[in-house]
Amino acid sequence: MAEERYPINIWVNEERYEKLREAGLADLCEEMLAGLKVIRVYANDAQKDKILKAFPTAKFDSATTKSIELLPKDVKDKMFDLIVQKKSVEILDEFLSNY
Amino acid sequence: MAEIGHGGKEIVERIMEPSEAKEKIKGLKQVPIRSQIANEVIGISYGFFSPLEGFMGKADLDSVCKKMRLANGIVWSIPILFDMSEAELSDYGIKEGDSIVLTYQDNPFALFEVEEIYEYDKKEICQAVYGTTEDKHPGCARTYAYKDKFLGGKITLVNRPKINPPFDPYFIPPLEMRKRFKEKGWVRIVAHQTRNVPHTGHEWLMKGAWLQTYGELSIEKPIVGVLVNAIIGEKRKGDYIDEAIILCQDELRKAGYFGDHNHMTSLTFWDMRYAGPKEAVFHAILRTNLGLTHHMYGRDHAGVGTYYGPYDAHKLLESVKDELGITPVYSMNWLYCPHCGEVTSEGLCNHRDEWQKFSGTVIRSIVMDGVKPPRLIFRPEVFDLVMECAEKYGFGSPFVTDEYLEKRTPVFSVEPLE
Numbered sequence: 466m467a468e469e470r471y472p473i474n475i476w477v478n479e480e481r482y483e484k485l486r487e488a489g490l491a492d493l494c495e496e497m498l499a500g501l502k503v504i505r506v507y508a509n510d511a512q513k514d515k516i517l518k519a520f521p522t523a524k525f526d527s528a529t530t531k532s533i534e535l536l537p538k539d540v541k542d543k544m545f546d547l548i549v550q551k552k553s554v555e556i557l558d559e560f561l562s563n564y
Numbered sequence: 565m566a567e568i569g570h571g572g573k574e575i576v577e578r579i580m581e582p583s584e585a586k587e588k589i590k591g592l593k594q595v596p597i598r599s600q601i602a603n604e605v606i607g608i609s610y611g612f613f614s615p616l617e618g619f620m621g622k623a624d625l626d627s628v629c630k631k632m633r634l635a636n637g638i639v640w641s642i643p644i645l646f647d648m649s650e651a652e653l654s655d656y657g658i659k660e661g662d663s664i665v666l667t668y669q670d671n672p673f674a675l676f677e678v679e680e681i682y683e684y685d686k687k688e689i690c691q692a693v694y695g696t697t698e699d700k701h702p703g704c705a706r707t708y709a710y711k712d713k714f715l716g717g718k719i720t721l722v723n724r725p726k727i728n729p730p731f732d733p734y735f736i737p738p739l740e741m742r743k744r745f746k747e748k749g750w751v752r753i754v755a756h757q758t759r760n761v762p763h764t765g766h767e768w769l770m771k772g773a774w775l776q777t778y779g780e781l782s783i784e785k786p787i788v789g790v791l792v793n794a795i796i797g798e799k800r801k802g803d804y805i806d807e808a809i810i811l812c813q814d815e816l817r818k819a820g821y822f823g824d825h826n827h828m829t830s831l832t833f834w835d836m837r838y839a840g841p842k843e844a845v846f847h848a849i850l851r852t853n854l855g856l857t858h859h860m861y862g863r864d865h866a867g868v869g870t871y872y873g874p875y876d877a878h879k880l881l882e883s884v885k886d887e888l889g890i891t892p893v894y895s896m897n898w899l900y901c902p903h904c905g906e907v908t909s910e911g912l913c914n915h916r917d918e919w920q921k922f923s924g925t926v927i928r929s930i931v932m933d934g935v936k937p938p939r940l941i942f943r944p945e946v947f948d949l950v951m952e953c954a955e956k957y958g959f960g961s962p963f964v965t966d967e968y969l970e971k972r973t974p975v976f977s978v979e980p981l982e
């Protein structure tokens with residue numbers, strides 16, 4: 466069985482979309498919720514637990530979307546910048562090494 | 565004409581005029597109360613909790629626990645209790661038969677005629693009301709936090725609370741609310757219980773319930789309304805701030821998604837117990853007293869964790885429906901279907917593989933990122949107002965923070981008795 470993976474939704478407004486386009490990364494966006502753009506960074510079980518522990522406001526939405534929600538904005542901003550810098554959504558190991 | 569509330573009893577406000585109050589409370593012992601008790605004093609004295617006239621005595625508590633009824637047989641599901649410790653009782657020298665003055669924010673608030681001082685097993689209360697004794701259930705936690713003695717007796721408000729802006733227009737007690745409904749010419753009104761800033765899923769819950777409530781009535785004139793009744797009580801970090809909840813709910817009317825002819829927003833002071841089915845019955849009682857005829861219930865109404873099944877509340881409501889003065893309206897969830905290109909009910913659309921469900925948590929996460937969701941999901945006027953509330957009332961955040969808890973203006977103030 467494949468390991469369960471849980472998305473972190475980084476919501477993309479025009480400002481973020483512009484940065485992605487400039488970096489040639491517009492393809493990373495998926496559309497979710499009536500066309501709202503999102504980049505999804507996937508966490509495995511261990512990463513999920515680490516995130517929920519490091520950021521007490523964060524919540525695992527087990528009922529509806531099975532995603533990790535309510536990370537503070539500055540945390541999402543840092544993740545987003547790392548994605549642009551690394552040109553990939555595989556950033557969690559590096560990101561979490563600081564916590 | 566008498567206004568009849570829950571249990572077929574007339575709703576009577578238990579409020580003394582200030583001139584009389586000043587005389588009556590002279591020389592009485594003064595006991596400060598916490599916010600939960602202050603909220604309940606308002607609930608009792610304005611008739612939100614009719615037919616209760618005060619905090620429960622042992623016979624009522626015992627009957628509520630064992631039969632979900634007051635001692636007089638009227639359906640009642642949540643204990644309304646006043647607690648004190650043995651030490652406090654002896655420090656203040658309070659005994660049965662005394663009248664005392666309850667103070668809030670250091671000013672006289674209510675007269676309490678202590679008829680009875682008693683004990684009751686808190687575990688038994690928890691098992692009866694919440695169906696569990698686990699202290700991680702927030703209702704049990706609240707019960708275990710009671711001190712060891714309970715005081716029963718009548719409450720009379722001696723000093724009306726001053727409701728602070730922006731909440732003041734939304735505090736509409738039962739007798740006043742019933743007048744407003746008559747002025748509007750509404751013959752059916754459906755309650756929407758909330759502690760949320762509305763996304764379109766909530767908006768459609770209300771619209772769907774309005775349609776269900778309208779039923780066979782004539783459509784010549786608008787005669788059915790939705791009453792948003794926001795619960796204002798203890799806040800937790802991460803909740804929407806109260807100001808954003810009440811103003812954004814009303815914004816749905818102001819921005820034209822509803823109108824004066826079918827929508828009104830109000831508040832009730834109450835600290836949620838998350839008692840699921842029992843809380844659903846309590847909400848029915850509250851809204852009966854407010855003059856409503858119908859009440860919306862979704863799945864797992866007022867539940868928490870996995871303590872209650874999604875339809876437990878509906879079953880309990882059914883079991884006492886002949887004794888409740890309000891008709892339950894059951895709601896299915898609404899979601900976005902890209903195929904339909906609209907928000908639709910899960911009971912209607914069959915593009916199941918394409919459904920995009922959205923929870924309050926996901927919407928909060930979008931708002932937290934400062935991203936404006938599409939208007940089909942979240943109304944732009946509501947988004948702008950949430951952000952405005954964050955600046956104006958939330959110290960930069962639309963969600964409750966430590967700073968908000970510490971520095972916010974209280975929803976109501978009790979001022980010196982003039």
Ligand SMILES: [Zn+2]
Pocket residue numbers: 901902903904905908913914915
């Ligand atoms: Zn569809």
